[in-house]
Amino acid sequence: FLGIVGNQIGMATYVVGGFVRDLLLGRKNYDIDIVVEGDARYFAQTFGRYFEVTCVEHKEFLTTSIFFKNGLRIDVATARTEYYEEPAVLPNVEMSTIKKDLYRRDFSINAMAIKLNQEEFGLLLDFFGCKRDLEKGVIRTLYPLSFVEDPTRILRAIRFEQRFNFRIEEHTLELLKKYVAQNYLERVTGQRLRDELEKIIEEPEPIKAIKRMDELGVLNHLFPHSLVDAETLSMLKRYFNRKRSSSPKPVYILAMILLRESSPEKLDSIVKRYGFPKKFPDWIRKAMSISRELKKIIVKGEQLSYRIFFETVRKPEPEILWFIDAFLDEENSKKFQNYLQKLEKEKPKITGSILIDKFGLKEGKEIKKILDKLQLAKLEGLPDDEE
Numbered sequence: 001f002l003g004i005v006g007n008q009i010g011m012a013t014y015v016v017g018g019f020v021r022d023l024l025l026g027r028k029n030y031d032i033d034i035v036v037e038g039d040a041r042y043f044a045q046t047f048g049r050y051f052e053v054t055c056v057e058h059k060e061f062l063t064t065s066i067f068f069k070n071g072l073r074i075d076v077a078t079a080r081t082e083y084y085e086e087p088a089v090l091p092n093v094e095m096s097t098i099k100k101d102l103y104r105r106d107f108s109i110n111a112m113a114i115k116l117n118q119e120e121f122g123l124l125l126d127f128f129g130c131k132r133d134l135e136k137g138v139i140r141t142l143y144p145l146s147f148v149e150d151p152t153r154i155l156r157a158i159r160f161e162q163r164f165n166f167r168i169e170e171h172t173l174e175l176l177k178k179y180v181a182q183n184y185l186e187r188v189t190g191q192r193l194r195d196e197l198e199k200i201i202e203e204p205e206p207i208k209a210i211k212r213m214d215e216l217g218v219l220n221h222l223f224p225h226s227l228v229d230a231e232t233l234s235m236l237k238r239y240f241n242r243k244r245s246s247s248p249k250p251v252y253i254l255a256m257i258l259l260r261e262s263s264p265e266k267l268d269s270i271v272k273r274y275g276f277p278k279k280f281p282d283w284i285r286k287a288m289s290i291s292r293e294l295k296k297i298i299v300k301g302e303q304l305s306y307r308i309f310f311e312t313v314r315k316p317e318p319e320i321l322w323f324i325d326a327f328l329d330e331e332n333s334k335k336f337q338n339y340l341q342k343l344e345k346e347k348p349k350i351t352g353s354i355l356i357d358k359f360g361l362k363e364g365k366e367i368k369k370i371l372d373k374l375q376l377a378k379l380e381g382l383p384d385d386e387e
């Protein structure tokens, strides 16, 4: 129907980008990006005469989003040549034809279009050997300044390479390394980098991409002085395998693991750059001190018990909890999770106010000690009636 609307108002209409790539790869993709050779807003308004949709215009990018009631969204853009006023900032746009529009895109695999107008419905537009690259499994930029104009493409290249098991083409890889070394990632706002990192984390196998970022020197430009050793990799593996919906933002846990040996000053600059919570350095400090304690006990050959967890960890903030969990092996992680559940469920019946009102104790440290003892006894199986 998009093509019919295009015909009605005399606009060439294409579906482009990731949707076309995934269609050719036989992968599901519900992100529909439309490019029209004409006014995107007018196209969307005309489309809206036939369906119950809401259109939201983003004037500066010459795009309009069409929202359906069922949640489906279609983005319509005016074919454009992007020109960047200075590298690494968002582009200005001007009208252009579909070929130029496709040429300004990140990689050849994302630079194909399919025509939707009635007379040529289904025609694949492949100006730059894109389909061949897709078949060969190659990530290739289309023009030399691609990474300069948008350094977030450095992270996108790695994400697509790892997602599809492709390889970054040799010349593209050279350019990527060159601009990483010339600090082009540092020119991008922390928020945009964080968005890209979060997309990498959402991939089915984020560790592959993290390793690749390390290998290409990218990681050190995102998180200077990050530590990638065997312990880092095993913590990341455990975290990503166990990650559940209850996990706090995974980007915090990733950064905590990578930066666990960093100095407070370095952590402060990371907090500023990425807009992390102010508590971030404190989380690392606490998580590391608990992990060291637990490590000592493990190294001595002692079993981690509920008592030990209660005495060292107590009830940590979620960020610290997930860090410690990643630090523990399978068996101890299970124990730790059981401990946390039990701590939540098995609260002593006797409370501080009962101790004050019924037993005549005075507020203060003594009461806390008694409550702690009771809590620990509960964890270790004290029945209610013995309290």
Ligand code: CTP
Residues within 6 Å of the ligand: 016, 017, 018, 019, 031, 033, 104, 105, 106, 107, 110, 111, 150, 152, 153, 156
């Ligand atoms: N694009 C680009 N440069 C970027 C981001 C996007 O050229 N830095 C273009 C690409 O043509 C891409 C399209 O915009 O295909 C849509 O971008 P996006 O939705 O971010 O990515 P997809 O390619 O759809 O990938 P994903 O499957 O991860 O959503």
